[in-house]
Amino acid sequence: MIDPERLLRWPLPPVTQTYTERDSALYALGLGLVRTNPAPAAALRHVYEAGDGGLVALPTMASVLATGPFWMQDPATGIDWQRVLHAEQRLQIHRPLPAAATVVGEHRVDAIFDKGADKGALMLLSRRLYDQGSGELLATVGSTAFLRGNGGFGGSGEGAPWPQPVPTDRPPDHEVAHDIRPEQALLYRLSGDLNPLHADPAVARAAGFAQPILHGLCSYGIAGLALASTVCGHDATRLKRLDLRFANPVFPGETLLTEIWLTGPGRAALRMRVPARDDPKRRIVLDHGVAEFAT
Numbered sequence: 001m002i003d004p005e006r007l008l009r010w011p012l013p014p015v016t017q018t019y020t021e022r023d024s025a026l027y028a029l030g031l032g033l034v035r036t037n038p039a040p041a042a043a044l045r046h047v048y049e050a051g052d053g054g055l056v057a058l059p060t061m062a063s064v065l066a067t068g069p070f071w072m073q074d075p076a077t078g079i080d081w082q083r084v085l086h087a088e089q090r091l092q093i094h095r096p097l098p099a100a101a102t103v104v105g106e107h108r109v110d111a112i113f114d115k116g117a118d119k120g121a122l123m124l125l126s127r128r129l130y131d132q133g134s135g136e137l138l139a140t141v142g143s144t145a146f147l148r149g150n151g152g153f154g155g156s157g158e159g160a161p162w163p164q165p166v167p168t169d170r171p172p173d174h175e176v177a178h179d180i181r182p183e184q185a186l187l188y189r190l191s192g193d194l195n196p197l198h199a200d201p202a203v204a205r206a207a208g209f210a211q212p213i214l215h216g217l218c219s220y221g222i223a224g225l226a227l228a229s230t231v232c233g234h235d236a237t238r239l240k241r242l243d244l245r246f247a248n249p250v251f252p253g254e255t256l257l258t259e260i261w262l263t264g265p266g267r268a269a270l271r272m273r274v275p276a277r278d279d280p281k282r283r284i285v286l287d288h289g290v291a292e293f294a295t
């Protein structure tokens with residue numbers, strides 16, 4: 001059984017990472033940003049360092065920087081780590097992400113909510129990402145871990161954040177289709193997530209999947225591309241916030257459809273679907289999305 005007070009005080013040392021323009025370009029390519037030759041000017045600026053203004057990092061790359069080790073595997077935490085699910089991802093951009101820099105990630109456990117012994121627990125985590133050179137806060141990255149094997153520890157479930165619903169009374173204002181290439185997970189994993197679930201067919205089968213699945217943060221980054229090409233006017237640097245809940249896995253070879261609703265000045269709701277799936281319950285892969293952007 002977990003001790004929530006102990007987890008809230010768990011020592012999470014800062015994580016330092018140096019990345020280059022090559023890493024920024026590789027992240028963009030791993031999302032499938034460029035799919036034509038020549039590349040559109042709006043896409044080329046994220047993969048080509050010699051263009052006007054130099055290389056520009058995609059803001060969602062902050063989600064993969066200075067992540068650190070998977071500390072929940074430590075037996076002393078009491079966490080049933082093999083049953084942990086990445087439930088939600090959040091991002092607030094404070095300053096434009098440099099195309100190359102050394103960054104420091106300061107990690108913390110923000111809250112733990114008990115959903116009951118039969119449901120599990122929710123653990124909210126955050127990472128404040130600083131530029132080591134200037135000391136400036138670049139981004140705040142948040143996530144929710146669903147601890148399926150650790151509910152019923154006696155804590156409260158009240159106060160847990162409620163998901164933002166997408167509009168149901170009108171069609172989306174924008175729809176963006178994105179074909180996932182068969183090798184995309186193998187390319188995206190080079191940005192740091194080397195989990196064999198996304199590469200090794202035997203590992204995928206052992207986990208109950210017919211083939212390796214796409215990284216959830218890759219789908220998340222693709223949602224960021226959809227926002228950039230629509231509400232941000234093909235300027236990804238206008239994206240300031242992106243929060244999403246993971247609903248179902250994505251497989252390379254599928255086509256994703258991001259649906260976007262404008263909900264106010266500089267604000268949108270969104271979700272992502274795989275329309276071709278037979279089972280309606282498995283079509284939605286990202287849900288309850290909230291985005292904010294500069295107007």
